[in-house]
Amino acid sequence: MRLAIVGRTKLLVDTARRLLTDGHTIGLVVTSGDMAASEPFAALAFACGAAFVETAKVNSQQIVETMRDAACELGISLNWRTLIKPATLACFARGVLNGHAGDLPRFRGNACPNWAILAGEPHVGLCVHQMTPELDAGPIYARTHYPLEADTYVTDVQNWIDATMPELFSSALASIARGEEPVPQNPDPSAALRCYPRRPDDSRIDWRTDADTIRRLIRASSRPFDGAFCFLDDRRVTIWRADVVEPTSRYLAAPGQPCEPVEGDPIVACGSGFLRLTDISLNGFSNIDSKAQVNRSARLRLT
Structure with missing residues (x-):
């Protein structure tokens, strides 16, 4: 598949490189951050011959037109700062997949692994799901869990996420290639738990x-x-x-x-x-x- 990479952090760059080894191509790289944070994304785009955009306004008309021109089938997103709106999501025939460190529909939102430890949860989840206009509410293509023991620190969880997320995206794209349908989230509002940012x-x-x-x-x-x-x-x-x-x-x-x-x-x-x-x-x-x-x-x- 021809992919657009949309987001921030080294983990997304690592995920993109993993997907390249699966035979996918990258036609567009979009990121937002300071120069040092953007450099790995610029290098990724250069290596792939992809268009590169650095912007905080992913939903602007100009960026939407750039995404359409890139003709990518699917978007891959991690850690974008704001909600990606319907017009932007519609630029991709297969939509946009998001990697989320929460056991959806429980633990939607921000700082989910931290909140899971604070709440004494038995595990933390990791999901790759279809993005929708509603926060973290789309159907799920791949999911896994990490047990939270009494001596588990967020350091351990973050190391697990860094190692697991690229493989989970690889599994999700393989599922799409096989024509498998994603699993809808529980629509009962009481099943969802919204997590807010921590400072x-x-x-x-x-x-x-x-x-x-x-x-x-x-x-x-x-x-x-x-x-x-x-x-x-x-x-x-x-x-x-x-x-x-x-x-x-x-x-x-x-x-x-x-x-x-x-x-x-x-x-x-x-x-x-x-x-x-x-x-x-x-x-x-x-x-x-x-x-x-x-x-x-x-x-x-x-x-």
């Missing part, structure tokens, strides 16, 4: 909550994101990894209070329960030195 400051820790809830926030905010955080004497402490623990001694402590450390790891009291901080950073200090800063006085508090 870095949404990951600030409230030590008055329980240890399990705080650890889910840490797991959902870890690399490649900005990390869950708090403050120590007005200095930001980013917590990348932590474990819920039961202290070997009995004691009372205020939420956010560093208690007796274990092998150098701070043990911090929560509203209920305790967390062992195993990977943290404070103002550019190493992990070990950051822990030493947190452990230096029993009178300190993480806030």
Whole structure:
């Protein structure tokens, strides 16, 4: 099939390259971003002999005409910032496929893997679906899942998405080539769950909550994101990894209070329960030195 690539991020470039190995061709590459982010897309277009467009206005009349002129059968989209409108979708005889990191129709919208961890879901989904004017509502050509265990971090999920998405698109296009119909989503409105964007400051820790809830926030905010955080004497402490623990001694402590450390790891009291901080950073200090800063006085508090 002759494809148009529409979106952002390295993952879309990797997906396009995977589809090229399947024998598909690329006639158009459309992206939106700063120069550094756009360079891999420009290089992809040059290598394929495809038209290249950098724009934030994918629904403009000019871009619609460019898409029609490219005569691509199918669009492949990831991480476009806005909804792609019907006139743009209609440029492609087979429509536009979108890769979505959510178990549709549950977890439509933004930051779905992060929200799935925060909500204590048993797994996170990955879908390739037909784009429609309604957000993440189109029928599904391919789907898979990744289990969310108690020690699964968003880092693990993102690595899985990066490895799996190109193969899932490959499977979806093979399904289309075989003439298979996509699976409609459950039309019951109660089956859908809309996820809204998260900002870095949404990951600030409230030590008055329980240890399990705080650890889910840490797991959902870890690399490649900005990390869950708090403050120590007005200095930001980013917590990348932590474990819920039961202290070997009995004691009372205020939420956010560093208690007796274990092998150098701070043990911090929560509203209920305790967390062992195993990977943290404070103002550019190493992990070990950051822990030493947190452990230096029993009178300190993480806030």
